[in-house]
Amino acid sequence: MTVVKNICCIGAGYVGGPTCAVLAYKCPDIKVTIVDLSEARIAAWNSSHLPIYEPGLDEVVFECRGKNLFFSTDVDAAIQEADLIFVSVNTPTKKTGMGAGMAADLAYVESATRRIAQVAQSSKIVVEKSTVPCRTAQSMRTILDANSTPEIHFDILSNPEFLAEGTAIKDLLNPDRVLIGALQTESGIEAQNALVDVYTHWVPKDRVITTNLWSSELSKLAANAMLAQRISSINALSAICEATGADVDEVAFACGKDTRLGSKFLKASVGFGGSCFQKDILNLVYLSRQLNLPEVADYWQQVVTMNEYQKSRFVRHIISTLFNTITNKKIAVLGFAFKKDTGDTRESAAITLIKDFMQENARVAVYDPKVEAEQIYMDLAEPDVEKKVTICASAYEAAEGADAVVIVTEWDEFRDDQLDYTKIYAGMNKPAFLFDGRLLVDAAKLRKIGFKVSVIGKNELAGTA
Ligand SMILES: NC(=O)C1=CN([C@@H]2O[C@H](COP(=O)(O)OP(=O)(O)OC[C@H]3O[C@@H](n4cnc5c(N)ncnc54)[C@H](O)[C@@H]3O)[C@@H](O)[C@H]2O)C=CC1
Ligand SMILES: O=C(O)[C@H]1O[C@H](OP(=O)(O)OP(=O)(O)OC[C@H]2O[C@@H](n3ccc(=O)[nH]c3=O)[C@H](O)[C@@H]2O)[C@H](O)[C@@H](O)[C@@H]1O
Numbered sequence: 219m220t221v222v223k224n225i226c227c228i229g230a231g232y233v234g235g236p237t238c239a240v241l242a243y244k245c246p247d248i249k250v251t252i253v254d255l256s257e258a259r260i261a262a263w264n265s266s267h268l269p270i271y272e273p274g275l276d277e278v279v280f281e282c283r284g285k286n287l288f289f290s291t292d293v294d295a296a297i298q299e300a301d302l303i304f305v306s307v308n309t310p311t312k313k314t315g316m317g318a319g320m321a322a323d324l325a326y327v328e329s330a331t332r333r334i335a336q337v338a339q340s341s342k343i344v345v346e347k348s349t350v351p352c353r354t355a356q357s358m359r360t361i362l363d364a365n366s367t368p369e370i371h372f373d374i375l376s377n378p379e380f381l382a383e384g385t386a387i388k389d390l391l392n393p394d395r396v397l398i399g400a401l402q403t404e405s406g407i408e409a410q411n412a413l414v415d416v417y418t419h420w421v422p423k424d425r426v427i428t429t430n431l432w433s434s435e436l437s438k439l440a441a442n443a444m445l446a447q448r449i450s451s452i453n454a455l456s457a458i459c460e461a462t463g464a465d466v467d468e469v470a471f472a473c474g475k476d477t478r479l480g481s482k483f484l485k486a487s488v489g490f491g492g493s494c495f496q497k498d499i500l501n502l503v504y505l506s507r508q509l510n511l512p513e514v515a516d517y518w519q520q521v522v523t524m525n526e527y528q529k530s531r532f533v534r535h536i537i538s539t540l541f542n543t544i545t546n547k548k549i550a551v552l553g554f555a556f557k558k559d560t561g562d563t564r565e566s567a568a569i570t571l572i573k574d575f576m577q578e579n580a581r582v583a584v585y586d587p588k589v590e591a592e593q594i595y596m597d598l599a600e601p602d603v604e605k606k607v608t609i610c611a612s613a614y615e616a617a618e619g620a621d622a623v624v625i626v627t628e629w630d631e632f633r634d635d636q637l638d639y640t641k642i643y644a645g646m647n648k649p650a651f652l653f654d655g656r657l658l659v660d661a662a663k664l665r666k667i668g669f670k671v672s673v674i675g676k677n678e679l680a681g682t683a
């Protein structure tokens with residue numbers, strides 16, 4: 219039976235870093251080395267200011283770093299030492315060439331796989347941790363097999379990651395499930411069991427699911443597509459709520475009480491963001507088209523289309539409420555991250571909204587507790603952006619002299635029991651508008667202060683009719 223003693227993780231990003239740090243924390247008998255090509259990222263992992271913000275991450279890393287957890291740019295040495303290698307590199311949507319805008323760019327996965335094939339001097343279990351199209355493991359296997367010898371054998375596993383940012387450490391310590399797919403051959407099953415043994419250091423055995431390779435790969439895309447589909451479903455209903463006087467929170471609560479539906483992931487919003495939902499659905503759409511399943515492709519595409527509609531619907535509502543022009547008006551945007559408790563801005567709804575405000579010649583002031591000014595300017599990437607968008611040190615500063623406050627990220631500090639909305643109101647131009655894209659504040663309370671409030675999925679006037 220294979221016993222894993224030395225693990226290498228290629229890719230020290232949002233997934234590789236936290237995942238393998240928790241693994242080291244829970245498996246003191248295993249040496250874990252996380253490697254990356256980016257010297258800056260590895261230097262940050264080795265410093266007191268880690269490259270990503272995630273509640274509980276510092277504690278886990280500081281506990282194990284230098285004992286059984288190491289961060290390095292020496293990719294080859296870590297590959298050579300390891301008996302199991304996680305490939306946890308980025309798989310963004312392709313920007314050019316065949317499948318541009320839809321398919322996953324597998325160049326990073328391929329280059330990591332080729333590196334393993336080139337430098338390995340002993341047998342390895344290679345684990346696909348990145349989210350990839352179904353059957354990617356086959357290409358990895360072809361590359362690795364072409365370099366195997368009677369002494370060096372490669373097994374490939376699929377072990378997709380289900381953590382959500384902002385709760386990554388909690389999710390990793392107590393996952394709903396761990397999924398491990400393998401080829402159902404004698405050696406595939408032995409490799410699968412070796413990884414099961416690693417996870418059962420802390421995960422109850424009944425939560426570690428084993429499947430064939432392709433089911434595992436597809437389950438990851440399926441889980442993200444279904445989660446995003448729930449958000450697009452509730453967001454589609456939020457439009458009906460606004461038009462009818464139904465309240466989307468009440469509808470979500472009533473539906474969620476049905477145990478077959480469940481209450482989670484039914485929060486209407488300005489639209490989902492994050493690096494993966496859109497990318498993975500587009501990946502599924504592309505796969506469906508390649509498999510000549512156009513109806514299936516169209517079905518999943520609609521989840522993304524609805525998300526774009528929700529963002530543009532929100533912007534249109536803001537502009538029409540502000541008397542059809544926001545030229546020269548000051549809009550305070552509260553939140554830039556794609557969700558609370560993370561500094562990650564990838565595909566954040568805030569980017570789309572602010573770009574639209576800039577197109578309308580508004581003056582924008584942004585405050586986010588965790589996102590750096592440099593990142594915001596990089597994401598907005600427009601000429602003269604620094605003249606049009608001011609980055610502020612607090613919500614109060616952003617709202618000073620503003621015509622409207624727009625809540626885009628659901629940070630706790632924007633709640634009406636934490637932020638002094640009376641003070642915010644006092645500093646704003648009147649009428650003072652507030653647009654809540656996260657159903658975060660008590661609209662009635664804010665109306666009493668004097669705000670003109672709009673909340674996604676709620677139409678107070680219709681509600682009382
Ligand atoms: N961000 C998230 O919450 C989740 C992401 N995923 C998936 O995990 C994968 C990784 O995502 P993130 O960690 O967010 O990406 P990331 O972009 O934060 O990190 C990837 C890292 O891999 C490094 N890298 C790329 N090629 C390399 C190579 N050949 N050798 C060494 N290092 C290399 C990059 O420099 C980068 O630091 C993606 O497939 C993503 O879809 C899955 C679940 C959750
Ligand atoms: O593959 C991935 O990258 C990950 O994608 C998501 O995790 P993440 O994107 O980090 O965060 P989520 O909590 O899923 O939120 C995604 C977006 O949906 C929004 N959302 C979420 C829930 C909800 O009810 N309403 C809603 O608008 C969030 O604000 C955020 O913009 C999945 O939840 C993870 O299981 C998965 O591993």
